[in-house]
Amino acid sequence: MSHFFSFFMKYEAVTIKDIAKALGLSTSTVSRALRDSYEISPETKKIVIEYAQQINYRPNPIALSLKEKRSRSIGIIVCEIANSFFSQAINGIESIAYDKGYNVIIAQSHESYEREILNLQYLASRSIDGLLISVSSETQNLDHLINLHKRGFPIVFFDRVVENLDTHKVGVDNYKGAYDATSELIKNGHRNIAMLAGSEFLSITKERVAGYHQALTDHKIAFDASQIEYCLHGGMNYQEVENALGSLLANKNKPSAVIASADKLTTNCLRYFKSKGLEVPNDIAMIGFSNLDLTDLLSPSLSVIRQPAYEIGQVAIELLIKQIENKRPTTEFEKIILPPQMIIRESSGAKKVR
Amino acid sequence: MSHFFSFFMKYEAVTIKDIAKALGLSTSTVSRALRDSYEISPETKKIVIEYAQQINYRPNPIALSLKEKRSRSIGIIVCEIANSFFSQAINGIESIAYDKGYNVIIAQSHESYEREILNLQYLASRSIDGLLISVSSETQNLDHLINLHKRGFPIVFFDRVVENLDTHKVGVDNYKGAYDATSELIKNGHRNIAMLAGSEFLSITKERVAGYHQALTDHKIAFDASQIEYCLHGGMNYQEVENALGSLLANKNKPSAVIASADKLTTNCLRYFKSKGLEVPNDIAMIGFSNLDLTDLLSPSLSVIRQPAYEIGQVAIELLIKQIENKRPTTEFEKIILPPQMIIRESSGAKKVR
DNA sequence: TTTATTTATGCAATCGTTCCCGGTTTTTAG
């Protein structure tokens, strides 16, 4: 008969009840024996544990979740996992999460506000215990997050953090990153430096612009707002970068260098220069924020501002798990800022005098 | 009092019981009203549905899972999400999964057999309804998968499929990809073509080697086994690629072209040539399997064999969900092979005569 | 020997939801 069933039925897991029945014990005794309770005699324990092992018993996590009111899974919302920064950050998140017995559910917003909300509803409905999020570049209205946060739901922002919301936040020193990049270009003789910026809604964009602005000021270079172009979708579609760079290069005081302030922006910027036959750095120099592993292999090799993505992920998940496992609601929130790293290669070089 | 609790307590979701109590109905009636049962009067339905909406009721998926014995989540095991091929495949998987109400739990093996097993145990213990897997390059022994499969657990292999296991499989025509790549190099005048191959344990490696072999034979070029080097970890660590290429270039009939048979292998191969001051394609030509989005920006621009990663992911998840939702166990398994795409750029060019 | 205490186990409630049974009304048919 078991043969008959094995053909027609799907896999049925063995439960504590099966063990109890087989051993002539109650489910409570079996449960306690398995959890090594002091109330159970050593002999009973031995019998139960051995039998459980033999039939390969595994506790049903769903039943546990229902009982304990926690799923031991956390949600991650990022714009794109194909983005090197985020895949590295996710690696960092996973490295800690798995150790602590949590699993992660990843959702992608693809830089769309609408999809971000959809993903959030979805994750919330899957009863995650907490959320790690780097908001989409379209996101202005934060009601969807504020709602959850007000009800005490643990949320940690990483990379693209938001103001107006009192939570743990982990990011990089964007101001410094942009300041250093700008200074490097200035050091190499560039005076007209344009900025290819990400979405205006993002705090990281504002910080990067501020760093760029301050570096110019500190080097007594006049700031010119027309040297900045914002890309709402952070360079996700090439068209947007093409338009931005087109108008930047058409500027009356044409830039001799460009700072690209995001991963996709950086590569698409290089692609644009290549398509226009502009030689980097001779015709135009550039430096960009990027976490790509092969910026050294690009033509020319790219000078980049690199973010400690893996560490950001680790710090973020640690804060989140700490908050989840707190008995009392968290009232003191941390904002952790990690330093960026500048790697100078060919693309940011001096303008060659011909 | 509710104020008192709101400060000290964590967020408690509203349940069907709350609705029942508030409306003076039984939980069964509420449940039925919410599911639009014919047994409930339109007025009652209206009251229940409106109240549920008002207090933002969401059914508890964990309770549902317990009842229905399914979690509506599927597991994915890949070597690395930072790998372009896999992040694209995952995008394809997600696009379908979310539509059909499944969520995905992603785990990375980092090309380690041990971590693959750990991940599998972990996912299985999280009660996933099915598994999508691309095995690690170390994986030879398949017992961990055979066990699950024998008990009727739905598994679909994608990209790195295995033999000896009767399941759905989705991949690319690796034979043709390698055959075309080899032929292209031959067409460009290369006679000594080396192959930088992935793990010997992987079927895709065998197929690619076979395609390479056949192309040589068809063009009346003697096959030389010493022109092939296998990289157990598929180029994950640079050292392994360095060693392989070192011995390949030290060969008595030194290759004038190399085929790299995996994403990481391709980029690390280029990195090696660059570090050795070898000019591509003049000193040595190359073509590689790669799904990177910026192979056109590399120096030189790379000729590649590209796999339809997104589509592979979509087909794989569709097969998996079909199998999960089948009432009867699946007995007929499909093997779907998608065509690769060859993109010719600079790196595979002819050897320049100086 | 009687009472108190320890030891070992079982019962039943709980988590949130569904659904099989009933049971009561109200409507329809005869």
Add this chain to the structure above:
DNA sequence: CTAAAAACCGGGAACGATTGCATAAATAAA
């Protein structure tokens, strides 16, 4: 006007596990 049939709703078991409480037997103390 009565019987049958809808129409509508509630009770309670079930899913798998944990745990407070009760209870039984065995032992220790008086």
